Each structure stands twice: as C-alpha cells, then as structure tokens.
Amino acid sequence: MPKITLRNAEKSYGGTAIKAVRDLNLEIGDGEFMCLLGPSGCGKTTTLRMISGLEHLSGGQISVGDKVVDCVASGSFISPEKRGMGLVFQSYALWPHMTIERNTDFGLRLRKVPKAERQARVDKVMKTLGIEKYRDRYPSQLSGGQQQRVALARMLAVNPDVLLLDEPLSNLDARLRLEMRAELKRIHEEFKTTIVFVTHDQWEAMTLATSIAVMSEGELQQVGTPNEIYEQPANRFVAEFVGSPxxxxxxxxxxxxxxxxxxxxxxxxxxxxxxxxxxxxxxxxxxxxxxxxxxxxxxxxxxxxxxxxxxxxxxxxxxxxxxxxxxxxxxxxxxxxxxxxxxxxxxxxxxxxxxxxxxxxxxxxxxxxxxxxxxxxxxxxxxxxxxx
Known part of the structure; x- marks a missing residue:
C-alpha cells in the first residue's frame, strides 16, 4: 500500500468559520501503525473519516501514493468503496440475524469472491483471532470482546490495504482492552496492514503505535514515535496530555x-x-x-x-x-x-x-x-x- 498523504486538509461544517480540522499535513507510511491521539473534539475521528471518504474535504488534498482521492481545488473525489480501506467503528455494527461466520464473510460475498477462496480466508482469519469455535453463534451470544474480534475479522477477511479503527476498544472492560491491544499488535505484525487508529487513550497509543500524531482543537501538535512523543514533547499540550500521572x-x-x-x-x-x-x-x-x-x-x-x-x-x-x-x-x-x-x-x-x-x-x-x-x-x- 503506498503512503497516505494529507496536504493542508481542512474540514468545516455548515459553512461556519469554525473548523473541525485545520491545515493538516500528515504522511502515513506503508505498513505503519499510526495512532491519532487527542482529547474529545480534537478532530481525530473527522480526520479518519476524511481518509476513508466518508467526509468530503473543505480544503486541501488527500492522496494515496500517486493517486489523488480527494482534492477541493480540482474537484476530484474517489468514493469510499473504491479506496481499498476497511473501517471498524466504535460500535461493532454486526448483523444480528447472521451467524459469526456469515458476518465474517459478508464483505467477501459482496465482492463475489469464489466459495473456496472465501472459505479459506474466513477460516484463516477466524483462527487467527480465536473465534472459529463461535462460527455458528449469533452476535447476541458473544461477549463484547468476542464481538470486537468478529468486527476485526470481517475487515481483515477482505484484506484491505488500510485498516481504519475508530476507538474500537472503548466499549470493553480493562482486561479485554489489554487483551485486544495485544491482539491488534499481533495482527499488525502478521498481516503487515497499514493501520490508522483513533484513540483518546494515551496508553493505547503508546503501546500499539509505531508512530503517533497528537491533535488538539483541529490542529496537529506533533508526530513521532511513542518515545519521541513522551521524551521530547513539542509543546506543553503534548507534555501534559501524554503521561500518567x-x-x-x-x-x-x-x-x-x-x-x-x-x-x-x-x-x-x-x-x-x-x-x-x-x-x-x-x-x-x-x-x-x-x-x-x-x-x-x-x-x-x-x-x-x-x-x-x-x-x-x-x-x-x-x-x-x-x-x-x-x-x-x-x-x-x-x-x-x-x-x-x-x-x-x-x-x-x-x-x-x-x-x-x-x-x-x-x-x-x-x-x-x-x-x-x-x-x-x-x-x-x-x-x-x-x-x-
């Protein structure tokens, strides 16, 4: 997957002067695990939605490699389903009337993947995430952590070039959050997928990311490795936001x-x-x-x-x-x-x-x-x- 580049990206709503994201310049490399970190309302989810194509830019440009996927100046826009990206929401959004196996292969069926290949992919990803024994159950019969694994399996089964995660662990208890952090780390190492992860939890960002982009009030404050963010904060906001106590x-x-x-x-x-x-x-x-x-x-x-x-x-x-x-x-x-x-x-x-x-x-x-x-x-x- 070529790198994702945001150039002077902006987003405002309703024609107001208040911008959810302002003049954002950011590069996400191939195979990188990038965490967008910041408090509520800082623009991190809006940035994720702009990358996915669910939000149109109000200004600037987003490109994937040499291909421009959204540009206000030229009026070009590539729809979400054509960007080769998978999005996992904070809510799991599983089909309640479908079994776990049918939820997992849902995207493959939409793409009309042959049955044998579809089955092989589903078997592999379900085994990787430890949910193969639940394949005949329904979402209501699973715990929150198990449902989260199904949501991830559904995205991984279609093998997206980029996996976009919008605070997927926020609904889990402390133990499950810890387990899923380790799971996500392992998934990244095994599948080599580029991951963009939105969180307000500094520990999630520090333990998962290869790089962190800290945001505040719609503006990018600092980009760096977890150690750089912690040991050399670019400003007081970053220094005070990252660290506990x-x-x-x-x-x-x-x-x-x-x-x-x-x-x-x-x-x-x-x-x-x-x-x-x-x-x-x-x-x-x-x-x-x-x-x-x-x-x-x-x-x-x-x-x-x-x-x-x-x-x-x-x-x-x-x-x-x-x-x-x-x-x-x-x-x-x-x-x-x-x-x-x-x-x-x-x-x-x-x-x-x-x-x-x-x-x-x-x-x-x-x-x-x-x-x-x-x-x-x-x-x-x-x-x-x-x-x-």
Whole structure:
C-alpha cells in the first residue's frame, strides 16, 4: 500500500468559520501503525473519516501514493468503496440475524469472491483471532470482546490495504482492552496492514503505535514515535496530555510564577543565560527523586527542600506527593517507599530530564541541548573521578 498523504486538509461544517480540522499535513507510511491521539473534539475521528471518504474535504488534498482521492481545488473525489480501506467503528455494527461466520464473510460475498477462496480466508482469519469455535453463534451470544474480534475479522477477511479503527476498544472492560491491544499488535505484525487508529487513550497509543500524531482543537501538535512523543514533547499540550500521572509544571512567566520558580531559575540560569525566555518547566513524576539526606542527591541535579504530604499506592507502584516551596509535586516509584506523610527531605531531578517551554508553550530546543550537554559533562567528570 503506498503512503497516505494529507496536504493542508481542512474540514468545516455548515459553512461556519469554525473548523473541525485545520491545515493538516500528515504522511502515513506503508505498513505503519499510526495512532491519532487527542482529547474529545480534537478532530481525530473527522480526520479518519476524511481518509476513508466518508467526509468530503473543505480544503486541501488527500492522496494515496500517486493517486489523488480527494482534492477541493480540482474537484476530484474517489468514493469510499473504491479506496481499498476497511473501517471498524466504535460500535461493532454486526448483523444480528447472521451467524459469526456469515458476518465474517459478508464483505467477501459482496465482492463475489469464489466459495473456496472465501472459505479459506474466513477460516484463516477466524483462527487467527480465536473465534472459529463461535462460527455458528449469533452476535447476541458473544461477549463484547468476542464481538470486537468478529468486527476485526470481517475487515481483515477482505484484506484491505488500510485498516481504519475508530476507538474500537472503548466499549470493553480493562482486561479485554489489554487483551485486544495485544491482539491488534499481533495482527499488525502478521498481516503487515497499514493501520490508522483513533484513540483518546494515551496508553493505547503508546503501546500499539509505531508512530503517533497528537491533535488538539483541529490542529496537529506533533508526530513521532511513542518515545519521541513522551521524551521530547513539542509543546506543553503534548507534555501534559501524554503521561500518567501528568507531568509537573512549574510556571515561570511574569505574573504566573510559582514559589518554586525562583529555585528553578537559579539552577537554569547557570546553564541557560536566556532565562527570561522560559515560560514554564516540566518535570516528569518518574524523573523526580526524593531523599532525606542531602548527600544522596546526585551531582549536578537540580534540588530543593520538600515535605512528603501523601503516599498513594496504585498497585505495583506508588505516587508520592511533595510540597516544595509551596508548590505541589508528584513523583512515582516502583520501589516500596520508606517515607511517610510529614517526612522532610530533598527532591531532585537530573538536568536532562527537565523539559523547558517558552512563553507560548513551545519546547525550547536550545535549552534542551544545553541541559543535555551539561549532563554529559557532569557524567564524564564523575566517571573521571571514579577512575582516579
């Protein structure tokens, strides 16, 4: 399947100036598992429907390889059934009066695929998804997770070039969601199908995708691998949306500064002279540490006094709530904490784990480079001391 390209794609409804999707430029490569991630109303489902052909563009162009499938300027449009794409909706949309086998081969019958080939395809996909023993049952006799597998089997049986999934796991309970995530990952590896997956669940995106496109209010915020999205968020929105517990934000801007900002400014000013260009700083909970002896703070780390105000077990990990300079901070740990509410000590964070944003919320790349450089220098110095 050639890559799917959206160029300046836009969508508005009813001729209003409010656009559901604005000036979207995005490329989805052959065999890629792309997740469109964002909160409700950000335009991700609209984007999926434009790719499928269920929505006409209000502006821009969508092409598949060298073939333009929708272009406002030229007036060209290829209907959904001719795009070689399969769409799985949030609701399973199974035929209640048909058996699971008939639901699975429905698309093949419409395409008039010969019986022997149809049977072979259905057998293979039902076995792959573990639903072959339900072939003579009806949808009402299956659980939600089993029905979801049938909906996927129906699409996979016709072997679409692209599989479009619109929040297909949102109706499942936590255990089934986990099982279906693993199933989708395996399907992608086995069938090599290009998948575009819409979700508001960051963990689904992080665990499934080869690349993630984060959207907000109809605009694309960042495209990257799960690690890039998490470790190098392009702006504050991405940093705050991806991560659980959410990233700690220390406001630095004039009129918004928090009590902790003075300590942060003092630390950053040594590495980053343009301190006035910083609007806020982000500290991931898992990047924070807490010790009760100042001598245990790693060399070169930013540190400050803090008091434990809460210890929250989550099952397998713990969230520790701190108050530092009248600012609330959260840190996470997988080790049973040896502190209790009311304990005094020191929080710390290594320089390379500090996310710096300007007054508009955009990531400050030059500060990143400087902080990482200082971290490398500190590490080399510590290694030299150990060698000596």
């Amino acid at each position: 959410p990233i700690n934000i220390v406001e630095m801007g004039e009129g918004k500064a928090e009590p902790l900002s003075g300590l942060v400014k003092s630390y950053l000013s040594k590495a980053f002279p343009q301190i006035d260009a910083i609007g806020s700083v982000g500290l991931r909970p898992e990047a924070l540490g807490f010790v009760q002896d100042a001598a245990e703070v790693p060399q070169g780390a930013m540190e400050g006094g803090a008091q434990v105000t809460g210890v929250l077990p989550t099952g397998g990990s713990w969230i520790i709530e701190l108050r530092a300079h009248d600012t609330k901070l959260f840190l996470t740990t997988h080790k049973p904490p040896v502190v209790a509410e009311g304990d005094q000590g020191f929080f710390f964070v290594r320089p390379e784990a500090i996310h710096v944003f300007d007054s508009h919320g955009k990531r400050n790349v030059s500060a990143d480079i400087q902080l990482r450089g200082d971290a490398e220098t500190t590490a080399k110095t510590a290694k030299a001391r150990l060698s000596a």
